[in-house]
Amino acid sequence: MQQFRMLAGLLLVATAVANEARAEVYKCSLPGGGSEYRDQPCSPGKGGAIQIKGGAAASAGGGLSGDWCEYAVSIDENSEKDATSAAQWTFNGNQVKYKLKAAPMAGPWMPLKRVEGGFAVDHALFGGAGRTWRIVRQSGGTMLVKGPLGGYYHFRRGAC
Incomplete structure (x- = not known):
């Protein structure tokens, strides 16, 4: 079957x-x-x-190439969004770079592990290689991701 x-x-x-x-x-x-x-x-x-x-x-985890702006976070999918700390994510093959919009420089390239329905970032700040960021939905230029330690992250394709 x-x-x-x-x-x-x-x-x-x-x-x-x-x-x-x-x-x-x-x-x-x-x-x-x-x-x-x-x-x-x-x-x-x-x-x-x-x-x-x-x-x-x-899989949805395969559509992560390029720049994504994390423009808001929320406690659950439909709760109020906090848009006070936008961050830029740049996915490049098996690496990712992260930069808070207010920070002067981006962090270093970090190893990226693509898993079914999401990805893991091999850095303690992002949960480590064993914690998956689950892509809840990805459509057009937007994406909703559930973080490995809770919370939902709202993304749109492109720079912040």
Whole structure:
């Protein structure tokens, strides 16, 4: 049954690529493990949209290249946003650089580990390599990320 789901998911992705579809494809976690691909959003916390670029599907963690502005943080997905300390994140392959907007210089490049549905930054300030930043949703030029120690981080593509 799982092989059938995987084949169906790959066919769905291939069809979307062949037709240059603009509709989103979602990769959802199944209760017994494994994944399912579909054209409807997953249940909350069970997966999200994947990007199709150059004929290959990438998990949400794969769409992190370039600059992202962390423009706000919040306690939960829909609570009031605190936008007082914007920060610039620059993702470059397997590295990330972080700079508070108010700081004079960016920090050093830090090792970045891409994991299913998110990423980990190998630095104690960001939870270390064993703590995952989960991408809750990523659409167009925005992204919502749940931090490894709690809280939600609101991003938009580009410089702050």
